[in-house]
Amino acid sequence: MNPSLDLGRPGTGDVIKLILDDHRRFEELLRLLRDSSEDRDAVRRAFATLHVAHAEAEEQFVYPTLRRKDAITEHEAEHGEEEHAEAEQALLAVLELEETAGESFDDAVENLATAVNHHLTEEELTILNPARDQVSAQVRSELGERFATERNKQIDGDCGRVENVRRIVERADNEGILDDE
Numbered sequence: 001m002n003p004s005l006d007l008g009r010p011g012t013g014d015v016i017k018l019i020l021d022d023h024r025r026f027e028e029l030l031r032l033l034r035d036s037s038e039d040r041d042a043v044r045r046a047f048a049t050l051h052v053a054h055a056e057a058e059e060q061f062v063y064p065t066l067r068r069k070d071a072i073t074e075h076e077a078e079h080g081e082e083e084h085a086e087a088e089q090a091l092l093a094v095l096e097l098e099e100t101a102g103e104s105f106d107d108a109v110e111n112l113a114t115a116v117n118h119h120l121t122e123e124e125l126t127i128l129n130p131a132r133d134q135v136s137a138q139v140r141s142e143l144g145e146r147f148a149t150e151r152n153k154q155i156d157g158d159c160g161r162v163e164n165v166r167r168i169v170e171r172a173d174n175e176g177i178l179d180d181e
Contacts, residue, residue, distance in 0.1 A: 002032070002039070005046040007053075009152055014137065015062060015144035016128050022054045022151075023120045030116065033094075033109045040100035048091055049160030051116075052168065055084040056159065057150040063127075065143050071134040072127050080127060083119040085172035086179075090115045092169050095162045 007025065010018050029047040032038045063077040090112040097105050131140065158164075172178050 002042070005029075005032075005042060007046060007050045007155060009155075010148040011145070011152075012141070012148065013144045014140045015147050016131055016140060018144050018147055018151075019054075019058070019062070019128060020124070022050065023124070025050060026054075026116055026120065030109070030113045033112075034106075036101060040105070044094050044100070045160055047112075047160075048095055048162075048165055049155055049158070051087060051091055052159040052165060053151045053154035055088070056154050057147045059084065060150055061143060061146045065139070066127065066131055066135065069135050069139065071130040076126055080119075080123060082177055083115070083122065085169065085177045087112065087115040087119055088165055088172070089169050089178060092162070092165050095165055 008021065010021070026047070029043055029050065032043045033040060033047065059081055063072070063080055066072045067074060067077050090108070094105070094108045094112050097108060099105060135143075169178070
């Protein structure tokens with residue numbers, strides 16, 4: 001197995017560091033998805049698993065806690081969820097392609113990278129920076145444990161299956177989280 005496909009199994013730590021570690025994993029997995037010499041099917045499955053696990057853990061624990069601590073606004077939390085849904089929609093397009101070579105795959109990966117990179121940058125600036133400044137180290141550590149536990153539970157549940165990603169995208173669409181564009 002490619003060591004770059006290791007999704008990590010954190011148990012504890014400052015939630016900011018844990019999230020940033022995943023962000024760097026996303027960037028590495030996107031780089032591997034662009035590399036035609038890689039096992040792109042394995043990479044897209046690893047990316048899907050990590051993305052769904054990460055997003056679910058953030059939405060269940062991180063965003064609500066940061067809202068309660070007044071580190072972020074309701075709008076920022078909702079915007080983060082919208083961006084997760086947009087990335088999962090782009091991810092579904094990558095997962096549903098039969099071939100992992102050619103222009104269609106490359107275009108789908110480019111759309112995924114655009115959505116994910118935008119979200120990583122925005123989250124690091126508008127969510128993680130306020131969390132550093134306004135949330136105590138103890139709370140960030142406790143939140144890190146909850147984030148890691150949920151993230152690992154999602155990974156153990158094979159959350160990146162195409163059927164699950166499709167269900168998540170349909171739910172987001174039905175809830176009006178995804179734009180109709």
